[in-house]
Structure formats: structure tokens, C-alpha cells
Amino acid sequence: MVKRLEYPIAKTAENMALRKDGVVTVFYRVPNTPITITDTDKKRKHKVTVEQVIKKLEKYHFFEVDLVPKDFLLSEKAKDFERDLAVDCQKIGKQTLERTVKVLTEEMEIPYEYEWLISITIEKNLVRENLKDAIKNQLNDIAENMANLLGFEVETVSNWYEDYEEVEAVIYQLLSPLKAKRLTNEELYYHQALQYMMYVPHMKEEVLANREMANITDVVFRMPEKGILEFSSIYGTSYISILPIGQFQRTIFNGFHMGELLQRLNFPVWLKLKGEFINKTRLNGEMGRSNNRYRNIMNEAYNTDTVQQDRILMGAYSLKDLMKKVGNKEPLIKFGSFVIVAGSSIKQLKQRRQSVLTYFQDMKVSVFEARSDQPYLFQSLLYGQDLQKTSRKWNHLVTSKGFAELMLFTTTRSGNRVGWYIGRVDNRLTAWDNxxxxxxxxxxxxxxxxxxxxxxxxxxxxxxxxxxxxxxxxxxxxxxxxxxxxxxxxxxxxxxxxxxxxxxxxxxxxxxxxxxxxxxxxxxxxxxxxxxxxxxxxxxxxxxHGVLDPIVILEKENAQSTAKNMLLYLLRQATEIELNQTTSLTNAISEVLERREAGEVVGFNHVIDLLCKDEDRKVVEVGEYFKAIIRNSILELAFSDGNVExxxxxxxxxxxxxxxxxxxxxxxxxxxxxxxxxxxxxxxxxxxxxxxxxxxxxxxxxxxxxxxxxxxxxxxxxxxxxxxxxxxxxxxxxxxxxxxxxxxxxxxxxxxxxxxxxxxxxxxxxxxxxxxxxxxxxxxxxxxxxxxxxxxxxxxxxxxxxxxxxxxxxxxxxxxxxxxxxxxxxxxxxxxxx
Missing domain, CATH: 3.40.50.300 (P-loop containing nucleotide triphosphate hydrolases)
Known part of the structure; x- marks a missing residue:
């Protein structure tokens, strides 16, 4: 079966994407916050920051958070790093870098690193407009809908993004505690293209060479077997499975750091979180009906002397807790959580998928294979799509605090972005054998x-x-x-x-x-x-002998102070130093340095010779003392006649x-x-x-x-x-x-x-x-x-x-x-x- 997907985004301008329904989504990269896996206090503070930021997004209704295993671009980095090689090491340096790329690519297929993105929807009613513009825009919307029904496409004005710049600036400021950066036009295009190239080797420059929107979806998409999607493009073929996360056990949701835990797997996974701030008025009716249902079940269990299931008790407790939060006017978020696994072959994909299922099963978190739902799940998870009704059976309801418990926007990366490979980050708390x-x-x-x-x-x-x-x-x-x-x-x-x-x-x-x-x-x-x-x-x-001669290896000023400190230190070990001795030392060093500066071949030994020829007998004794202790000792390393290199x-x-x-x-x-x-x-x-x-x-x-x-x-x-x-x-x-x-x-x-x-x-x-x-x-x-x-x-x-x-x-x-x-x-x- 071959299926043609409908892509939701029509145009982009820097970090703004205009959807085909006229709604704008804005995109940001959130720099990874470095947190050591054992640093509980820093994790707690980070979650508070995330909670406060997410809470401020309530008026924008829809948002999305993505963990993306981006190509490490190892080959490109190695090529760029070649510019830093020494002239005398061009050949061996290139061999070292090429081997690094070869070995790591053979092992990992696609070396990767994680990046966090957040995107937020700006609905038309949030854009400031006067009454005249509002009536005009409403008429335009009606006309556009009629044209779409008749099969016509309405051309978008080239400066469409200008109406949204003011709102986007407010959102950008709201995200500042996370140090979010606006995606550039190139980055936004690249991330859109990556949706169709999960786990496909490619060169970033080639993908960006022709940034036409039509090129993003230029892939053949099919389902070779239930639960698996295949993507084929000019860059290669890959296979993916989308695994919706179902029920979280309430007892582990607090402290369930999914964003951190997924990065510990030894293969890349994608995490997509589609969120929606819900309408509390509509929720009150749903909660009332649910509360009556739980009450009837529990009364029936009591009257028939039946032990109530833990799941029923936990559900009732959760509902009471939710009603309390709604009463306290806390913002509530309904969100879908999806893990995407990819592989270069169906066999590899199945192995990785099973690893993820087992990983979550060990943590008592329900993950579904959704074998028949893969095509529409992929469609509903594309950038620019809001939380879809078709995926609501896997949705979760939390407060901003609960959402922050997923430990978003952190990573465990180490080292420089470009450089020599020296090892791996060990994300395991326990010990390895070696x-x-x-x-x-x-x-x-x-x-x-x-x-x-x-x-x-x-x-x-x-x-x-x-x-x-x-x-x-x-x-x-x-x-x-x-x-x-x-x-x-x-x-x-x-x-x-x-x-x-x-x-x-x-x-x-x-x-x-x-x-x-x-x-x-x-x-x-x-x-x-x-x-x-x-x-x-x-x-x-x-x-x-003489390789450390300060007269030879140092410039005049440094040579003067170093030579003087050396001789004074040696003299202090033997006797009290008199003023005339210090003066003679200084003068002798100065004279030798001037002679050397004039071109004469002299060294530290000549300073000692001058002291031995001094008119003052006490100075002569100092010179003779130096000659005696220098001979056949390691001090000979610092004394020469100046004829050494x-x-x-x-x-x-x-x-x-x-x-x-x-x-x-x-x-x-x-x-x-x-x-x-x-x-x-x-x-x-x-x-x-x-x-x-x-x-x-x-x-x-x-x-x-x-x-x-x-x-x-x-x-x-x-x-x-x-x-x-x-x-x-x-x-x-x-x-x-x-x-x-x-x-x-x-x-x-x-x-x-x-x-x-x-x-x-x-x-x-x-x-x-x-x-x-x-x-x-x-x-x-x-x-x-x-x-x-x-x-x-x-x-x-x-x-x-x-x-x-x-x-x-x-x-x-x-x-x-x-x-x-x-x-x-x-x-x-x-x-x-x-």
C-alpha cells in the first residue's frame, strides 16, 4: 500500500511556519541544560523552571516538545577540523580524523546527538487587529474556505509573518528562562526534512541545497508490515515504529524523568509530546460523570463484599485530586507522548522496538505498538499539527508541574562540539565489568x-x-x-x-x-x-650541560631576574648575604647580558668568572663557592659558556x-x-x-x-x-x-x-x-x-x-x-x- 501524506505547513519565514489552515506555529531550540544524573537538587530546580515556563503558555493553547536525535555530523566536523591541523601533520592528522569517522560510523551507522525543540501555536485571534481588519480577515477566511472547497488554492501574501511578529516576540521572552533560541530558516527546514529521513545517512549541506517545501515530502512511504513504516528517498531507506505511551502508574509519575531516561538507550529514539491546555468548563461535566461512575462501582463492590481493584481505587483518587486542582484554577494539560524508534532494516527496528518495550515495562509504564495506527499517527505527529482527536485514547492529563516531571530540555553530553574523539559518556549509575x-x-x-x-x-x-x-x-x-x-x-x-x-x-x-x-x-x-x-x-x-642556561634561553629582562634568583638562593643555603655580594652578583649578570646582546658568545659561567676576578675578596669567595658546587652536579644543566643551543x-x-x-x-x-x-x-x-x-x-x-x-x-x-x-x-x-x-x-x-x-x-x-x-x-x-x-x-x-x-x-x-x-x-x- 502506498499512501500520500498531507503536509500541514505551507510557508516558513525564519522560525515561523504558516500552516495551510492559516494558523502560525513558531519554533525554538532549547539548549540542553547540563545536569549530572545524580544531581537531585539541580534536577528539582530545573523542573521548577520548566513548570513556570510551561504554565505561561496557557493562552496559546497548543504546544509541542520534541527530543530529536540529530545527526552528529561527524564527517563534516572532521572535515572542518582539518583546517586546524599543523602543516607538518597534514597527512597523519587527516588519517586520524578519517579513521575516527570510519570506525564510529561502522559501529553506530549514524552517530547522533540529542537536541530539544519546542513549538507553540499562534491562533489568529491572538493577533492584534482593529475592528475593520477583523471584519476584513473574517471575510477573507470565508472566501478562502469557499475556494478550498472548490479545489482552488489561495495565494498567501509575501509578508504574512509581519502580523505575528509582535506575538512571537512575547513568546520568545516567555521562553527566556530556558535560554531558547529562535530556529533560523535553514534550521527549521532541516528539522522538517528530518521527519522524513529518520535514521537515513545524509549530508546536511545536500539537504539544505534546495530548500523548497515540496522537497521535504519527496519520499515514498509504505507499510511493509503492520506496525512498521518504510521511507525511501534519494538519501536512502529507513524503517520506523511509533510507540504511544499509554498509562503512567501514578506512583512513579512524580520523578519519572522520561526525557532523561530515553537518552540512556544505546540507540537513537525520538520523543514527541503534543500538548493542549484544556477547557476547564467542559472538563467539569466530564469529571462529574466520571465521579458518579467511580462512586457506583465502589458502592457495588462494598454491597457485594468484593475487593476493589487497585486500579479502580487509584482512578478514584486521581479523579479527586484532579477536581481539587481544577477548583484551585491550576492550568491543566492534555498531552500525547510518543516514542519513535528507527532502524536501517526491519530486523534492526524490531530489536530496538522490543528493547524500548521491555525498558518501559520494567518501569511499569504501558507502551502500545499501535500496529494498525502507524500511518495516521505519523500524519498527526508532523510539525504544525495540533493534538489530534485520533490519538486521544493515549492522552494524559497533568498540571504544568506534572508535565515538568518528565525532565525536559536536559542532556548528558560532554566535551567539545568539534575535536578529537576520546571516549563516551557513561549514563549508567551502576558499575560495568570493564x-x-x-x-x-x-x-x-x-x-x-x-x-x-x-x-x-x-x-x-x-x-x-x-x-x-x-x-x-x-x-x-x-x-x-x-x-x-x-x-x-x-x-x-x-x-x-x-x-x-x-x-x-x-x-x-x-x-x-x-x-x-x-x-x-x-x-x-x-x-x-x-x-x-x-x-x-x-x-x-x-x-x-647548559641547556637551561638562563643567559642563553631567556630574553634579557627575564634572564636577569632568573639568574639573580638562582645565585642568591644557592648563596643563602651557605651563608648570610652581604650587600656588596648582592651588588656584585647583579653587576656581573648585567655585564654578561650586555656582552651577549652585543653579539659575544657568553653564558652563565662567565658570570661566575667575573665574580672570581672581583677586587673584593668576599665576592671572589662567593664565585669560588659557586664553581665548587656546580662542578659534577645537576647545576651543570644551567651553566654554560654560551656556545650551547x-x-x-x-x-x-x-x-x-x-x-x-x-x-x-x-x-x-x-x-x-x-x-x-x-x-x-x-x-x-x-x-x-x-x-x-x-x-x-x-x-x-x-x-x-x-x-x-x-x-x-x-x-x-x-x-x-x-x-x-x-x-x-x-x-x-x-x-x-x-x-x-x-x-x-x-x-x-x-x-x-x-x-x-x-x-x-x-x-x-x-x-x-x-x-x-x-x-x-x-x-x-x-x-x-x-x-x-x-x-x-x-x-x-x-x-x-x-x-x-x-x-x-x-x-x-x-x-x-x-x-x-x-x-x-x-x-x-x-x-x-x-
Missing amino acids: VQEAVKGSKNLVLFNATVANKEDIAGKATKNPHIIITGATGNGKSYLAQLIFLLTSQQNVRLLYIDPKRELREHYQKVINQPDYAKKFPERKKQIESFNFVTLDATIKYN GLSYNERVTVLEIADLSLPKADSDNISDHEANSICLMFALGAFCKHFGERSDDETLEIFDEAWVLMQSSEGQAVIKSMRRVGRSKYNTLGLVTQSVHDAENEDDSTGFGTIFAFYEKAERKDILKHVGLEVTEKNLEWLDNMVSGECLYYDVYGNLNRIAIDNIHPDIDPLLKPMKQTKSSVLENKYAS
């Missing part, structure tokens, strides 16, 4: 771009703070994520500095890329790793390994000579890192792995603090990878971290919740305890907070992230796992 299962259980993709927080004018961004912190216990995945972000971001047009105190990256990377199989399979990744500038701060290697600012990607660095704890009273030398070196290292981030307007990212090594000392904290303050003004992002959430705290620094990844640390459960802004409750603690290794809490720049499962899908990156090999013991342990 992170792989968590990934499979979610289709909610997480993209990440480390430099986004530095950008201005990004819609919805909740922070201007660019910095990132990754915390958690050893073995839970924090370094894995840090290195994944590092390798992905290294393909962008960004200058990177990775501080590696554990000295793991160079050795591991070299070992991987030099394996014959790897080099053969992934030549471009091997080439990229070989282009990294690996620097090891190891004083036992003579080649490294020093740490380079020109290399785009640098991995800086630190050898033999030993910093004392901040509260330590006894500091060894080696610890003092390490602290002195931190002055130079900190100055280099700070200068790396601020010396140009290029985007920069510094990642400090195992940052706790620095944070345990006051000098290390000073380095981090100075880096955090470079921040947005210089397009710099700092990433800290550390064990404790307390490493993010600093009484003297309010800049904080705009992006947080918090992995599990049993000893800091309560602190982790406070760190990400959640209350310490049993529910939140249990949710945190249910994280498996490889999962973390992610607070993004938009204020979204969710549990995410980290996922790497690139075989050329995977071995670089896994220095720990699987042992025979671990294989056997897994073999006999229950």
Missing part, C-alpha cells in the same frame, strides 16, 4: 579540543579558564588520557611541551616505532614521533625529560645539597616554561605529567602558579597530571582549572566530589565508587559534568599508550575470570 563494556553501552560521543577554552565568543561556554587538570590514583588511567590528548593534539597547529619526570615517553616511543611491524604498518605515525624534539635534562651527559622555543613539539630531580616537601626543615640544587634548577625550568607559553601569540599547550613531583615543594608550586597566570592573554593552556585533587588548590591563586578529569582515588572520594562541584551524598559516593579503571568524571568548558569512559580507536596510537605488557599471569587470571 571500560570496554562501558564504551559499548553508550553511543554518546565525547570530543575534546584542548585549546577551545582560549577562544572567545563560543556559545554556551561556562568558563574562560583554559587550564586542564587530570587527577587520580596510579593505574586508573590518568597518564593514559594525558598521553592520548598529547598525541592527538600534537597533530594540531599548536606548540606543545610535555614535561615527563618519569622519563618514560622517549624510551617507550622509540621502542614501539622501531619495531619492524609497526614501522611497516604505520610509517606516518613513526615519522611524526621521530619529528618530536626529545630533551633529557641529565647532567651526566655532557651534551646537556639551550632548550629550543622553535620546535613545535618538545618532550622534556627530567633526570635526578629531587625536590623536598614544602614543610621540610632539612634540605640536602642535592635538593637545594634541584630547587635552584626549578627557577630556570619554570622561567623556560613560562616563556614558552607567553613569548608569541601562537597557541601553546604545556602538559606536566606527574605534577605532584613539583607541587610538593613551594618552588615547584611557584612554577605552576606562574604558568597558570600566563593563560588566556597569550593563548596558553596548562595541563597538570597529578595524583591528588588538592594539587589544584592554591590560596594565592584564584585562576583554577576550567577543565577537570578526575579518576578514582579511594582516599579522596569526598574531595573528588567537592572538586567537581557535587554534594557529598551516599548516592554520589556510590556513583563514584562504581567507576571502573579507565573511567573518570569530566567537567568540561560548558559546565557539563558526567562520568566518561576513555576510548582510543587508533591502532597506531594504542601501543604508544600501553607501556605495560600483558604478562602470562594476567592472561591466566583473565582466562578463569567468572
Whole structure:
């Protein structure tokens, strides 16, 4: 059977749609309110806001709320993101993005994300008009109806929308607590077209290329079997089933967050809510008749000594409650609720349909398959259609508060709109067996771009703070994520500095890329790793002497202050400093810097030489002391004759390994000579890192792995603090990878971290919740305890907070992230796992 559908909308203008019956419907996109699934208090406040907004729509009579699984546009996003790739990484960067699209599309068919829409009807009687215009419009309506009966179509004036602009502006203001945005003409057309392309792969640009209303319905529509609709167009074929939601159990309606629960399914579903504010006068008669019917049934049950069914008792109670609300003049809403399931094949559709039916059955909510009703249900649910009489057998009656209980306009998305794929949002409250299962259980993709927080004018961004912190216990995945972000971001047009105190990256990377199989399979990744500038701060290697020489690596002003601070610190460890010694130090540094500026090859060693040649014997003693403690110590890293290259600012990607660095704890009273030398070196290292981030307007990212090594000392904290303050003004992002959430705290620094990844640390459960802004409750603690290794809490720049499962899908990156090999013991342990 082939059926031709009648489309209700005739014309559109921006967010306004003129229906064929002359009524106008206005459309808005409601930005998703980010609410963590365990945040009960925020959910309660959000429902109050929704209730207040919905209540104000009573005068407009009809409205519709839609949850739409919109195409994630992964391919388009990847193509656009290519513009952000570095010149030297064009090939490998494109391969990474193309593989992302390929793998995720093969798994999901159509990667998607959810969007909320609300549309409201503006009837003609709401448009202001004088008596003359009213009579004229009434005559026009009569003439138009006569013309339609005779088979003629009356042409609509081109500026029809002008009469409705004033009312639309009022509605837009009413929706402002939800931060609603008017749909553009393109968006309105696209959403209309999506009604006929549910679960059909397409390119958005192709759909929008010719925005003729006739193209929207250019599909072949048939019912291959009862309960299933088939749509075929130039873009492809898909199958859908519309499932009306019947009876809600009253005991669960309060707190039945359907809008949230549907998003937890691991396939896309559409939710349509067609609402109508009802006529209370007509309702009084219906309630009276129903009340008499319930009374007669209950009296009969009492007289015959029959146990009354729970359903009858609940119905009577509900009716009394309704009568009370009508008496209190509360607005009442009659609405239909419909879940639409789609698939690329009939088999897939049936599996998904059964999953939805079981899902609701477990919650004791009636859902009907409506096998024979599918064509007219689809027709009645099109945009622009009011609540139809044909679907009233599935309608529900609630107050605005009851309607808000459905938890509308929220989502559990995380991450950036464009960026590198790093995992999935885990919407489950309980624990998975492992992170792989968590990934499979979610289709909610997480993209990440480390430099986004530095950008201005990004819609919805909740922070201007660019910095990132990754915390958690050893073995839970924090370094894995840090290195994944590092390798992905290294393909962008960004200058990177990775501080590696554990000295793991160079050795591991070299070992991987030099394996014959790897080099053969992934030549471009091997080439990229070989282009990294690996620097090891190891004083036992003579080649490294002077790489941190402040005279060489810093500009004059920074070199002056850094060199002076280093020497004064070393001197304070040995003796009291006299004024003439300080003066001589300052003069010697200034002289060497001037000589270098004049073109002479000089370095920090020449400052010591000048002190040794000073006329004042006490100054000479200072110079000789410095020579003695520098020789054969890690201080040799910071002293040279000026003929070394020093740490380079020109290399785009640098991995800086630190050898033999030993910093004392901040509260330590006894500091060894080696610890003092390490602290002195931190002055130079900190100055280099700070200068790396601020010396140009290029985007920069510094990642400090195992940052706790620095944070345990006051000098290390000073380095981090100075880096955090470079921040947005210089397009710099700092990433800290550390064990404790307390490493993010600093009484003297309010800049904080705009992006947080918090992995599990049993000893800091309560602190982790406070760190990400959640209350310490049993529910939140249990949710945190249910994280498996490889999962973390992610607070993004938009204020979204969710549990995410980290996922790497690139075989050329995977071995670089896994220095720990699987042992025979671990294989056997897994073999006999229950």
C-alpha cells in the first residue's frame, strides 16, 4: 500500500511556519541544560523552571516538545577540523580524523546527538487587529474556505509573518528562562526534512541545497508490515515504529524523568509530546460523570463484599485530586507522548522496538505498538499539527508541574562540539565489568579540543579558564588520557611541551616505532614521533650541560631576574648575604647580558668568572663557592659558556625529560645539597616554561605529567602558579597530571582549572566530589565508587559534568599508550575470570 501524506505547513519565514489552515506555529531550540544524573537538587530546580515556563503558555493553547536525535555530523566536523591541523601533520592528522569517522560510523551507522525543540501555536485571534481588519480577515477566511472547497488554492501574501511578529516576540521572552533560541530558516527546514529521513545517512549541506517545501515530502512511504513504516528517498531507506505511551502508574509519575531516561538507550529514539491546555468548563461535566461512575462501582463492590481493584481505587483518587486542582484554577494539560524508534532494516527496528518495550515495562509504564495506527499517527505527529482527536485514547492529563516531571530540555553530553574523539559518556549509575563494556553501552560521543577554552565568543561556554587538570590514583588511567590528548593534539597547529619526570615517553616511543611491524604498518605515525624534539635534562651527559642556561634561553629582562634568583638562593643555603655580594652578583649578570646582546658568545659561567676576578675578596669567595658546587652536579644543566643551543622555543613539539630531580616537601626543615640544587634548577625550568607559553601569540599547550613531583615543594608550586597566570592573554593552556585533587588548590591563586578529569582515588572520594562541584551524598559516593579503571568524571568548558569512559580507536596510537605488557599471569587470571 502506498499512501500520500498531507503536509500541514505551507510557508516558513525564519522560525515561523504558516500552516495551510492559516494558523502560525513558531519554533525554538532549547539548549540542553547540563545536569549530572545524580544531581537531585539541580534536577528539582530545573523542573521548577520548566513548570513556570510551561504554565505561561496557557493562552496559546497548543504546544509541542520534541527530543530529536540529530545527526552528529561527524564527517563534516572532521572535515572542518582539518583546517586546524599543523602543516607538518597534514597527512597523519587527516588519517586520524578519517579513521575516527570510519570506525564510529561502522559501529553506530549514524552517530547522533540529542537536541530539544519546542513549538507553540499562534491562533489568529491572538493577533492584534482593529475592528475593520477583523471584519476584513473574517471575510477573507470565508472566501478562502469557499475556494478550498472548490479545489482552488489561495495565494498567501509575501509578508504574512509581519502580523505575528509582535506575538512571537512575547513568546520568545516567555521562553527566556530556558535560554531558547529562535530556529533560523535553514534550521527549521532541516528539522522538517528530518521527519522524513529518520535514521537515513545524509549530508546536511545536500539537504539544505534546495530548500523548497515540496522537497521535504519527496519520499515514498509504505507499510511493509503492520506496525512498521518504510521511507525511501534519494538519501536512502529507513524503517520506523511509533510507540504511544499509554498509562503512567501514578506512583512513579512524580520523578519519572522520561526525557532523561530515553537518552540512556544505546540507540537513537525520538520523543514527541503534543500538548493542549484544556477547557476547564467542559472538563467539569466530564469529571462529574466520571465521579458518579467511580462512586457506583465502589458502592457495588462494598454491597457485594468484593475487593476493589487497585486500579479502580487509584482512578478514584486521581479523579479527586484532579477536581481539587481544577477548583484551585491550576492550568491543566492534555498531552500525547510518543516514542519513535528507527532502524536501517526491519530486523534492526524490531530489536530496538522490543528493547524500548521491555525498558518501559520494567518501569511499569504501558507502551502500545499501535500496529494498525502507524500511518495516521505519523500524519498527526508532523510539525504544525495540533493534538489530534485520533490519538486521544493515549492522552494524559497533568498540571504544568506534572508535565515538568518528565525532565525536559536536559542532556548528558560532554566535551567539545568539534575535536578529537576520546571516549563516551557513561549514563549508567551502576558499575560495568570493564571500560570496554562501558564504551559499548553508550553511543554518546565525547570530543575534546584542548585549546577551545582560549577562544572567545563560543556559545554556551561556562568558563574562560583554559587550564586542564587530570587527577587520580596510579593505574586508573590518568597518564593514559594525558598521553592520548598529547598525541592527538600534537597533530594540531599548536606548540606543545610535555614535561615527563618519569622519563618514560622517549624510551617507550622509540621502542614501539622501531619495531619492524609497526614501522611497516604505520610509517606516518613513526615519522611524526621521530619529528618530536626529545630533551633529557641529565647532567651526566655532557651534551646537556647548559641547556637551561638562563643567559642563553631567556630574553634579557627575564634572564636577569632568573639568574639573580638562582645565585642568591644557592648563596643563602651557605651563608648570610652581604650587600656588596648582592651588588656584585647583579653587576656581573648585567655585564654578561650586555656582552651577549652585543653579539659575544657568553653564558652563565662567565658570570661566575667575573665574580672570581672581583677586587673584593668576599665576592671572589662567593664565585669560588659557586664553581665548587656546580662542578659534577645537576647545576651543570644551567651553566654554560654560551656556545650551547639551550632548550629550543622553535620546535613545535618538545618532550622534556627530567633526570635526578629531587625536590623536598614544602614543610621540610632539612634540605640536602642535592635538593637545594634541584630547587635552584626549578627557577630556570619554570622561567623556560613560562616563556614558552607567553613569548608569541601562537597557541601553546604545556602538559606536566606527574605534577605532584613539583607541587610538593613551594618552588615547584611557584612554577605552576606562574604558568597558570600566563593563560588566556597569550593563548596558553596548562595541563597538570597529578595524583591528588588538592594539587589544584592554591590560596594565592584564584585562576583554577576550567577543565577537570578526575579518576578514582579511594582516599579522596569526598574531595573528588567537592572538586567537581557535587554534594557529598551516599548516592554520589556510590556513583563514584562504581567507576571502573579507565573511567573518570569530566567537567568540561560548558559546565557539563558526567562520568566518561576513555576510548582510543587508533591502532597506531594504542601501543604508544600501553607501556605495560600483558604478562602470562594476567592472561591466566583473565582466562578463569567468572
